[in-house]
Amino acid sequence: DAKTTQPPSMDCAEGRAANLPCNHSTISGNEYVYWYRQIHSQGPQYIIHGLKNNETNEMASLIITEDRKSSTLILPHATLRDTAVYYCIARGGSQGNLIFGKGTKLSVKP
């Protein structure tokens, strides 16, 4: 799986959009971009994934650049409950395990 790079931390005001960037410059054509988050002392929660096209679900939007070398996870209206560590993973699925990097610690402030 390709390596990903994320900022270690970010702050966001409650009610505003949180935009979390991820670089995956060595991603290969068959690797998906996955986002998970982990709230303190809980199991990771799946958020969204995509290959080429932008994706949206009830939790978030995923914007992938045309060259696929980077992506942005958007939480449109962040709440205090969105405070968590967010992990971006480029995954080819050739093996079973997920490899989480250090992620971005998002703090949503009132």
Added chain:
Amino acid sequence: DVKVTQSSRYLVKRTGEKVFLECVQDMDHENMFWYRQDPGLGLRLIYFSYDVKMKEKGDIPEGYSVSREKKERFSLILESASTNQTSMYLCASSYGRNFQETQYFGPGTRLLVL
């Protein structure tokens, strides 16, 4: 909604005890996984299973065994617990024969071995 449950959120055991961690998923997923998560080390795969009675070693299987007698249930066994097995244990499941499918995690079991 996919639901993955784990038998305990917190567990305290003594060195040398046999420990059973259970995981149940309700989505008829073929694949199930056991990870441990430690600060600074990220997620590490212990074992996974792609079918009933089938198991494969992950990156750190030493000191652990697993059992999958039913499709929905995957157990992790610490034959003789040691202090270096103090960790957060996470179970996950995914659909299909292709490991590219999304993995869904349980809430985790925080194990302390004294």
